Amino acid sequence: MIKRWVIWGLFALLSVAVLISSLGTAFQTLPLNPDMAEMALIYQGVIHHGWRFPFTWRFTQDNQILSLLPFTLIYYALASVSGASIIIQGWLIFVVNALLAGLLVKTVTHSWRWAALSWLLSLLASPMAIGQPGILAYPVTHNSVWAFGLLGIIGLIRYLSDRPNWALPLILMCVAVGTISDPWFEAAFTVPVLLIAWKAPRWFQTDKTTRRTLVKSLIITYIAGRITYFGLELLHMVPGQGLGIASFPEMFQHIKLLAQGVGVLVQLYPLPKNNYIWSIWVIYFISLCSIIILALRQIEWVGFTMQRSSCVPNRS
Known part of the structure; x- marks a missing residue:
């Protein structure tokens, strides 16, 4: 007990220590830019x-109508508008995403220890990863929507594993918010979820009824979200979407940016420039790979245990 x-x-x-550290990082990312404010x-x-003002505002492609606007109106009503409150707004979104990342790890591993470690590591990410491009700029655009993305992933895993009553409504709510609030959510979340639902019988040992219910519900919710977006577009509240398939050079460039971003996040990029730092970098890289392997083995073991328990007949 002790x-x-x-x-x-x-x-x-x-x-408390890592929260203070990340907040200190947030206040070092000045000056503010229009996206943050x-x-x-x-x-x-x-x-x-008055309340007609948002209908005169020309939102950007990441329009944030459902993902952020309702919450920030309450936030600024309580905190008022200042340079500090704008910075803390972005920091709070960063903290929420770190918390959701921990809950996602708990959902996968069924371990509060792994969840706690994920929470701490998320808040201790490299300052280059949580600086102005991360903790202040993108959290008030894409990362505010990705709070719903993380929630949706948690709901998806629970729906495919033990199907609690709240899992499917949570997934559909996240899809609706993402479809209306961020056009990139379709490619980053909705389409992968449909692919997972299609392969669910093989990957998660789910029955056809579970898969069909998920697929039909996702399609209906997405269509409703697109209709809502079109209505907001007619009101000039959101811009028209000119999205398409990227060219191969653009795809390779995006893959390169993704690799660099992940490297910055785990402090593997930029590469060191002297032999002493290289030796530390190699030790860190080996340690990181070992942790990842252990984590994957833990996830595999949990999945195997869940599959065995689902195959054991009920003797009651």
């Missing part, structure tokens, strides 16, 4: 010009 309290106390202490400007517009 050991458990000591572990939880240490975890709470480390959590967009929701503050909309709030000021509503205060001075």
Whole structure:
């Protein structure tokens, strides 16, 4: 009992420390840019010009209507608009995503220890990864939507494993928000979920009824979201979407940017420039690969256990 309290106390202490550290990083990412302050400007517009103001605002492609606007209107009503509140807004989204990442790890591994480690590591990401391009700019656009993406992944895993009553509504809610609030959500979440649902009988040992229900519900929700987006477009509240398939050179460039981004996130990029740092880099790389292998083995073991338990007949 004492050991458990000591572990939880240490975890709470480390959590406070990394939260303070990440908040300090946020305040080092000045100056502000228009993307960071967009929701503050909309709030000021509503205060001075009324609730019709958002319908006169020309949102960008990542329009944030459902993913961020309802929450930031409440946030700025409580905190008021200032440089500090704008920075803390982005930091709070970063913290929420770190928390959801921990819950996602808990869903996969069924282990609060792995979840706690994920939470701490997310908050301790490289300052280059959570600096101005990450903690302030993108969280008030794409990363605010990806809070719903993480929620949707959690709901998907639970729906395919033990089907609680809340899992499917959670997935559909996330798809609806993402479809209306961010056009990239379709390629990053909705299409992969449809692919997983298609292969679910083989990958997750699910029955056809489960798969068909998920696929039909996703398609209906997506169509409803696209119709809603079209209505908002007619009201000039969202821009028209000119999305298409990228060319092969663009795909390779995006893959390169993805690799660099992941490398920055896990502090493997940029590459070192002297032999001493190279030796540390190699030790870190080997350690990181070992942790990933152990994590994958843990996930594989959990999946095997779940599959065996589903095959054991009920003796009651």
